[in-house]
Amino acid sequence: MLKYNHKLLSExxxxxxxxxxxxxxTVILLGFFPxxxxxxxxxxxxxILNLDGDREYGEYLASDCxxxxxxxxxGDGIPNIHGRPRIQLITLLYAYREKIxxxxxxxxxxxxxxxxxxxxxxxYFEGLN
Amino acid sequence: MKLDRRNFIGTSAAIAAAMAAPxxxxxxxxxxxxxxxxxxxxxxxxxIAKDSKGAIxxxxxxxxxxxxxxxxxxxxxxxxxxxxxxxxxxGNLATEYGINVVHDWAVGIDRGSKTVTLAGGAxxxxxxxxxxxxxxxxxxxxxxxxxxxxxxxxxxxKAGSQTELLKAQIEAMPQGGVFAMVAxxxxxxxxxxxxxxxxxxxxxxKASNPTAKIIVADPKPKFSKMGLFQEGWGSHYSGMIDWIxxxxxxxxxxxxxxxxxxxxxxxxxxxxxxxxxxxxxxxxICEIAGITEGxxxxxSAHTMQSRVDENIHVLGDASAxxxxxxxxxxxxxxxKVAAMAVRGALTGSKVFPAKFSNxxxxxxxxxxxxKVGATYEATDEKIAKIDGFVSKTGEAADLRKATxxxxxxxxxxxxxxxxx
Ligand SMILES: Cc1cc2nc3c(=O)[nH]c(=O)nc-3n(C[C@H](O)[C@H](O)[C@H](O)COP(=O)(O)OP(=O)(O)OC[C@H]3O[C@@H](n4cnc5c(N)ncnc54)[C@H](O)[C@@H]3O)c2cc1C
Numbered sequence: 001m002l003k004y005n006h007k008l009l010s011e012x013x014x015x016x017x018x019x020x021x022x023x024x025x026t027v028i029l030l031g032f033f034p035x036x037x038x039x040x041x042x043x044x045x046x047x048i049l050n051l052d053g054d055r056e057y058g059e060y061l062a063s064d065c066x067x068x069x070x071x072x073x074x075g076d077g078i079p080n081i082h083g084r085p086r087i088q089l090i091t092l093l094y095a096y097r098e099k100i101x102x103x104x105x106x107x108x109x110x111x112x113x114x115x116x117x118x119x120x121x122x123x124y125f126e127g128l129n
Numbered sequence: 130m131k132l133d134r135r136n137f138i139g140t141s142a143a144i145a146a147a148m149a150a151p152x153x154x155x156x157x158x159x160x161x162x163x164x165x166x167x168x169x170x171x172x173x174x175x176x177i178a179k180d181s182k183g184a185i186x187x188x189x190x191x192x193x194x195x196x197x198x199x200x201x202x203x204x205x206x207x208x209x210x211x212x213x214x215x216x217x218x219x220g221n222l223a224t225e226y227g228i229n230v231v232h233d234w235a236v237g238i239d240r241g242s243k244t245v246t247l248a249g250g251a252x253x254x255x256x257x258x259x260x261x262x263x264x265x266x267x268x269x270x271x272x273x274x275x276x277x278x279x280x281x282x283x284x285x286x287k288a289g290s291q292t293e294l295l296k297a298q299i300e301a302m303p304q305g306g307v308f309a310m311v312a313x314x315x316x317x318x319x320x321x322x323x324x325x326x327x328x329x330x331x332x333x334x335k336a337s338n339p340t341a342k343i344i345v346a347d348p349k350p351k352f353s354k355m356g357l358f359q360e361g362w363g364s365h366y367s368g369m370i371d372w373i374x375x376x377x378x379x380x381x382x383x384x385x386x387x388x389x390x391x392x393x394x395x396x397x398x399x400x401x402x403x404x405x406x407x408x409x410x411x412x413x414i415c416e417i418a419g420i421t422e423g424x425x426x427x428x429s430a431h432t433m434q435s436r437v438d439e440n441i442h443v444l445g446d447a448s449a450x451x452x453x454x455x456x457x458x459x460x461x462x463x464x465k466v467a468a469m470a471v472r473g474a475l476t477g478s479k480v481f482p483a484k485f486s487n488x489x490x491x492x493x494x495x496x497x498x499x500k501v502g503a504t505y506e507a508t509d510e511k512i513a514k515i516d517g518f519v520s521k522t523g524e525a526a527d528l529r530k531a532t533x534x535x536x537x538x539x540x541x542x543x544x545x546x547x548x549x
Binding site: 076104 | 176347461462465467479481484486500502503504515516517518520521534535536537538539541542543545546
């Protein structure tokens with residue numbers, strides 16, 4: 001069972017599977033994190049979702065995230081991402097990388113991640129409680 | 130005395146031998162000594178101990194029992210944080226991570242025999258040595274000031290009692306009094322630090338001493354986040370701050386700590402409190418180790434290994450690495466790359482390509498936070514910047530508030546990442 005703090009429980013993730021048959025999934029991004037977005041909907045390429053995350057690589061990449069995202073923090077100011085479902089993290093990192101979701105630090109951090117790296121990070125963080 | 134484990138067993142009582150026995154069985158364990166328990170050293174020690182799961186023997190040498198972070202020390206001056214809230218002990222690193230924390234100064238390094246000598250007389254052997262001693266000041270860089278004058282004109286650029294003293298002196302200023310800062314030349318730790326300090330000093334004075342004046346003598350023509358700070362000084366502290374850059378003689382400065390005067394480009398001003406931030410160089414232990422070139426210790430960007438000695442890694446402010454600013458965030462980022470390289474070399478664990486990042490948040494006034502950040506990669510020549518951002522002038526108040534709140538989250542995150 002994944003554990004959430006009360007803030008995360010209220011968040012909704014809806015993945016409309018195969019809404020578009022041309023291998024694009026639409027993920028609705030609502031109330032994921034504080035901060036604004038350009039759009040509530042993003043198209044997440046299926047190729048990202050089909051990748052297997054290398055958790056060992058993810059652990060190394062994650063050391064960069066842990067400077068700010070604390071394992072047992074309150075999530076004040078900077079959200080706790082430990083133990084979050086992989087699909088949420090993939091969506092968020094993708095949205096930051098593509099500058100759909102706003103936050104300069106996160107856009108910069110995600111800006112240098114490949115699809116493989118995004119999935120590696122998501123796989124690693126999902127596995128933490 | 131040589132406090133090497135074999136001698137220790139050989140010369141100590143049976144009970145000590147029994148207690149140390151498990152360690153002795155593991156004499157084959159590679160040894161890492163980390164000098165300096167700050168942003169770079171504490172992070173490196175923790176990551177090596179945590180990720181090697183006991184396969185590496187880690188000793189951390191740090192003289193202070195309580196490390197006060199320079200980051201957020203300006204917020205203490207402004208009244209946004211207590212001093213206690215920026216102090217951290219090494220208890221978790223010892224008990225949770227099994228790090229041997231030794232509260233002492235490293236005073237000698239013999240690169241041939243791979244040993245570190247401590248002020249208390251002990252000698253530590255290492256397979257890899259990590260130096261993260263932060264900065265020391267360059268003697269004579271501000272005419273009239275020496276380290277002996279640090280109580281009259283504090284630098285407060287190593288946090289703790291110096292910061293406390295500076296705040297007390299600002300609070301004791303007479304109504305309408307003058308506060309002066311002598312800002313440092315590049316490169317120095319925390320490029321926005323002096324200007325965040327000016328903002329926090331102005332915040333403090335605005336409430337208790339609104340007719341006070343602030344003068345900054347700066348040897349530079351411009352500084353980090355200058356447009357953002359100047360915009361904020363204009364809107365929050367109008368008429369209070371006089372910044373004198375190098376074009377206006379700000380670099381031509383001397384002080385007289387006994388007379389409490391500051392002379393800028395020939396003009397003598399009587400001051401009530403004065404913060405002198407001298408020019409900086411790598412912590413002295415780097416010079417003692419013979420690994421500096423000029424004022425800093427050059428390193429390889431891939432591993433943070435000294436260009437002079439591959440058994441030594443230098444982190445944080447003391448290193449000359451390329452494009453990263455000297456910040457706590459940078460030191461923490463570099464420490465993780467070094468920790469991975471050290472584990473790879475000593476235990477054969479997997480080594481990935483180095484990646485670095487940095488963000489420096491600054492507070493200008495209540496809920497008015499700004500930030501500057503960048504990502505970096507390792508090239509053969511240096512740590513090279515890839516991409517970056519800086520907050521913009523004229524941003525909405527709610528964004529500035531969110532930026533400040535983010536900095537609080539960062540502080541809590543990075544200190545947990547350093548001290549466990
Ligand atoms: C006012 C101010 C504000 C700042 N704000 C920020 C900020 O908001 N964000 C940010 O990222 N950075 C900030 N910084 C910069 C940050 O504090 C430094 O860049 C960071 O601490 C560097 O880490 P370090 O490991 O190199 O050195 P330090 O953190 O200074 O650690 C060095 C340690 O080594 C120990 N030491 C030194 N010599 C020896 C020896 N011979 N033997 C044993 N131990 C030794 C010292 O006691 C010290 O604890 C600020 C700095 C200042 C002054």
